[in-house]
Amino acid sequence: MALTPAATKAAPPLPVRKPRRNSIDLMDRKRQRWGWLFVAPFGIVFLTFLVAPLAYAFWMSLHTSTLATGTTFTWFANYVKAFTDPIFLGGLGRVGQFALIMIPAQMIVALVAALVLDNLSTALSKFSRLMIFVPYAIPVVIGALMWGFLYSPRFGPATDIFGLVGLAAPDFLSQGSIFASLVNIVTWQWAGYYMIIIYAALRGIDPAIYEAARLDGANGRQIALRVKVPMISSSMVMVLIFSLIGTLQFFTEPQVLRAVAQGAIPVSYTPNMYAYSLAFSYSQFNYAAAISFALGIVVFIGSYLFLFLTRKQSGLK
Amino acid sequence: MAAIGVIAVAAAALTGCSADGAASKSKPEASCTNKIVNKEAPQVTVWAWYPAFEEVVDVFNTSHDDVQVCWTNAGQGNDEYTKFSTSIESKSGAPDVIMLESEVLSSFTIRDALVDLTEYGANDVKDKYTEGSWKDASSGDAVYAIPVDGGPMGMLYRQDLFDQYGIPVPTTWAEFATAAQALKTAGSDGVLVNFPTNGRAFNQALFAQAGSVPFTYDSTSPIDIGIAVDDQGSKDVLNYWNDLVQKGLVTTDDAFTADYNTSLVDGTYAVYLAAAWGPGYLQGLSDADTGAVWRVAPLPQWDTANPVQVNWGGSTFAVTSQATDKELAAQVAIEIFGTDEAWKIGVEKGALFPSYTPMLDSEYFVNLEYPFFGGQQINKEVFLTAAAGYGGATFSPFQNYAYDQLTEELYSMVQGEQDGSQALDDLQATLVKYAAEQGFTVAK
Numbered sequence: 170m171a172l173t174p175a176a177t178k179a180a181p182p183l184p185v186r187k188p189r190r191n192s193i194d195l196m197d198r199k200r201q202r203w204g205w206l207f208v209a210p211f212g213i214v215f216l217t218f219l220v221a222p223l224a225y226a227f228w229m230s231l232h233t234s235t236l237a238t239g240t241t242f243t244w245f246a247n248y249v250k251a252f253t254d255p256i257f258l259g260g261l262g263r264v265g266q267f268a269l270i271m272i273p274a275q276m277i278v279a280l281v282a283a284l285v286l287d288n289l290s291t292a293l294s295k296f297s298r299l300m301i302f303v304p305y306a307i308p309v310v311i312g313a314l315m316w317g318f319l320y321s322p323r324f325g326p327a328t329d330i331f332g333l334v335g336l337a338a339p340d341f342l343s344q345g346s347i348f349a350s351l352v353n354i355v356t357w358q359w360a361g362y363y364m365i366i367i368y369a370a371l372r373g374i375d376p377a378i379y380e381a382a383r384l385d386g387a388n389g390r391q392i393a394l395r396v397k398v399p400m401i402s403s404s405m406v407m408v409l410i411f412s413l414i415g416t417l418q419f420f421t422e423p424q425v426l427r428a429v430a431q432g433a434i435p436v437s438y439t440p441n442m443y444a445y446s447l448a449f450s451y452s453q454f455n456y457a458a459a460i461s462f463a464l465g466i467v468v469f470i471g472s473y474l475f476l477f478l479t480r481k482q483s484g485l486k
Numbered sequence: 487m488a489a490i491g492v493i494a495v496a497a498a499a500l501t502g503c504s505a506d507g508a509a510s511k512s513k514p515e516a517s518c519t520n521k522i523v524n525k526e527a528p529q530v531t532v533w534a535w536y537p538a539f540e541e542v543v544d545v546f547n548t549s550h551d552d553v554q555v556c557w558t559n560a561g562q563g564n565d566e567y568t569k570f571s572t573s574i575e576s577k578s579g580a581p582d583v584i585m586l587e588s589e590v591l592s593s594f595t596i597r598d599a600l601v602d603l604t605e606y607g608a609n610d611v612k613d614k615y616t617e618g619s620w621k622d623a624s625s626g627d628a629v630y631a632i633p634v635d636g637g638p639m640g641m642l643y644r645q646d647l648f649d650q651y652g653i654p655v656p657t658t659w660a661e662f663a664t665a666a667q668a669l670k671t672a673g674s675d676g677v678l679v680n681f682p683t684n685g686r687a688f689n690q691a692l693f694a695q696a697g698s699v700p701f702t703y704d705s706t707s708p709i710d711i712g713i714a715v716d717d718q719g720s721k722d723v724l725n726y727w728n729d730l731v732q733k734g735l736v737t738t739d740d741a742f743t744a745d746y747n748t749s750l751v752d753g754t755y756a757v758y759l760a761a762a763w764g765p766g767y768l769q770g771l772s773d774a775d776t777g778a779v780w781r782v783a784p785l786p787q788w789d790t791a792n793p794v795q796v797n798w799g800g801s802t803f804a805v806t807s808q809a810t811d812k813e814l815a816a817q818v819a820i821e822i823f824g825t826d827e828a829w830k831i832g833v834e835k836g837a838l839f840p841s842y843t844p845m846l847d848s849e850y851f852v853n854l855e856y857p858f859f860g861g862q863q864i865n866k867e868v869f870l871t872a873a874a875g876y877g878g879a880t881f882s883p884f885q886n887y888a889y890d891q892l893t894e895e896l897y898s899m900v901q902g903e904q905d906g907s908q909a910l911d912d913l914q915a916t917l918v919k920y921a922a923e924q925g926f927t928v929a930k
Contacts, residue, residue, distance in 0.1 A: 431897075432897030436890050449572065
């Protein structure tokens, strides 16, 4: 922080009466200086690894570069192209479908698990809580690789299990079932994490409220649905936002599964995968930057709209 | 070597992309996988993924006082290309010398990432390489890489399964289709062969056998390109395969997955249509049938009167334009696989098929007996003929895109959504549109 002339003038320790306002300013400035020092480690990392790359990517997205011709500055031409690009829009549509199926699936599993665990207080509940949470502790790439093997007709258990009852196992990696297979992986991985968030919110509720409800004649199901769920709605909204953003940016699971299902998962399966392959397979860094920003815009608008619509439940109002 | 993807590669691509970059720029302190023998000599950084390459590097370093190779394995095929592509864009971080498959050379020359080696004496060694491999590595008068190995194609087959089901070894594609039917009729659980929709260069090689010339491109006029992927020959080939697929006589598993690898060696597929590096690939796989008897025969032909030889894969060493000392880098590119000693390691331990004629024509290589094939002299009987008949190919400067699109069209075909002709018509339209978007002048 550079000192203003007023502050430097005020610095000599002369026993001159100063106006009150100035001395407060000086104190504030001194405090601020220390404040900046404390923020600096974070600030430097934040600027270097988030703001600067973002600014650079945005700058790149304003240029058009093709293989045969050079790079030219084209303002927002890449964005016009992106929002009329059937591959990008198709990818957005696909993650939209994922959002419609995957988010409710994760939320229901997480909510039911949290409500059940909240009612139990045995050693089994602690163990179950851990077990439901464990998939989240597995790195996403490892989880997806593992599921790739589980889905494999040769290495996976499905062939044996279905064989016991004389049926042919479904091909989890075919065009028709890859969607459900991916929903399954994501739900398996994230439901435990959301369960912990919801569970923590449930633990924060005053048990006296349950007692009051019980005295009023509410049964367990009614307490769960009429008392607990409304009281944790702000956590539910947070979970929803997390999973909404995660789903719109869907990348790792399909990218990893693509190694074993290249036909069913094309390179442009989701917008993020499209941006990745544009940049790193087809060397279209500029258009990839534009696609990434376009996706960012969609995510921002999507989450903002959602927060606006649920402002009552989330307590933001 | 062709790009041999394994299941873990995707993971490496995701987790490893932050690790590359600046590592090789500071040349003296660069971390090498190999040992530097002469510490005072200038170093040349090399990226390569050849099997048994470390021994080849050791041979080079012990025999050179003037230059030392600092080698890193930056991943196979596309993994390495992704890193290289990123370092081109960021203008730092590329090695001096890089292993590239010949099919991607023009994808990098168009980005000015490779050095024309003619001014560093490349043409002096031209006659040491096969004609086809030299053509693959050059564009017009420019030479962008020194060929290393090739992939002439042959048919690897399970003699024991053929005998068990009483099937004669096919020499034409018509006989091949009959054999596929016969195997099924005889009650085998497996199939004759797999037709991978992600075969990429493999699929293209099958088309080439029917005369397909997908691209005409010359880096001396870099904005002109000819695209002809919808020729009748390719359509006939594709419809032939689609017919086998729809009859259930061949499978359509993705290639280079764990499932596919196991099927290759456990008898699910009785035939492996392979390049000359295929035997090395097979030997590296686990879970093999203990009683398997592998033999090699020439690739089936459409017309035995006019046999056509094709190539799948094949790699080179190129000098990048980020190289600090280009002359030294060119020397490494030329000399590293330029000795019999290095090639002996390449052939015996790496199972490479040389494009380097002093080795290719040597008595040793011609008569080499392969224990894996029961002592069969596979070079003399199959691959040398195949290599001699290969005249080179031309690839597009957006080959990765072209292959990805081919995979999508082929997948749609085997799903029964379209026939082979439609698949290639669509591919043609997509590629022409893409080339035009990328600023090329497209000639049919």
